Amino acid sequence: MNSTTLPTTRLTLAAAALVAAATLALSGCSTPSSETSPTPSANASAESAAITLTDGWVKAVDGDMTGAFGHLQNSSDQDVTVVSASTPSADMVELHEVVDGKMQAKEGGFVIPARGGYDLEPGGDHIMLMALTGALEPGVNVELTITLDDGSTYDVTVPVKAYSGANENYAPGHGDGTETPADEHEGMDH
Template identity: 50%
Template sequence: MIELHEVIDSKGKMIMRPKEGGFVIPTRGTHQLQPGGDHIMLIGLTEAVKPGAQIPFTLTLKDGKTVEFTAVGKEFAGGKEDYQPGMGGSDDGEGMDMGESDG
């Protein structure tokens, strides 16, 4: 399964959650995806994504058009995430705790 995720500050804690409605990208604009920020979350993989792996994606836009790109797997140890049961995109801030900030 694939989800678009955002990272937000909820009561002083950084949490990640599914981005309801997706990301809004202005015409001819860009939107940066990065660890610890907005990102594409792959869930339930049957094998690890190894550094250097090339992963093809097809994003479907609101108007039905598609954008194809290839992401490259990179080494990443995680952001000290605290996986919470029942994570979701509700307005009560429920989601995945991103751990304490270093600064």
């Protein structure tokens, strides 16, 4: 190597190192999206690949039950039906609706129309987490597995948020698996 190529080589190596350092620094500065992050499931299908949950969240609670909310979107040309859900954070999970101010199991699941969406919201349809395995504090994450009518699953992680609403009552004869009257469930948080 002669003396005229040595400074050019050092300059090229220094520039490459500077570009690499800048790339690493910028990748750590990205802001989180409002979309929840899906995790590929072992039981994926065209249906599960077609749905996403955006703005997903779970109501913070130190009691026995709470609700999961967000917007389910279906990008396929076929209706997709959510038939159940599960989470390590609760021993029992049900799909719920609110009718005349009373909460009850949603018969037939949540049908997400082709190329459409489906809202899960306080005071409306939601995923009910019961028999919680512990308190859910704001800022922690909850893993949800959503099961579709074709048997496939969609895994997603959602944050826990403080929220003062979503205090609906149970419809008569519905609850945590026992036939407890609805008035004993009044004021329960979810």
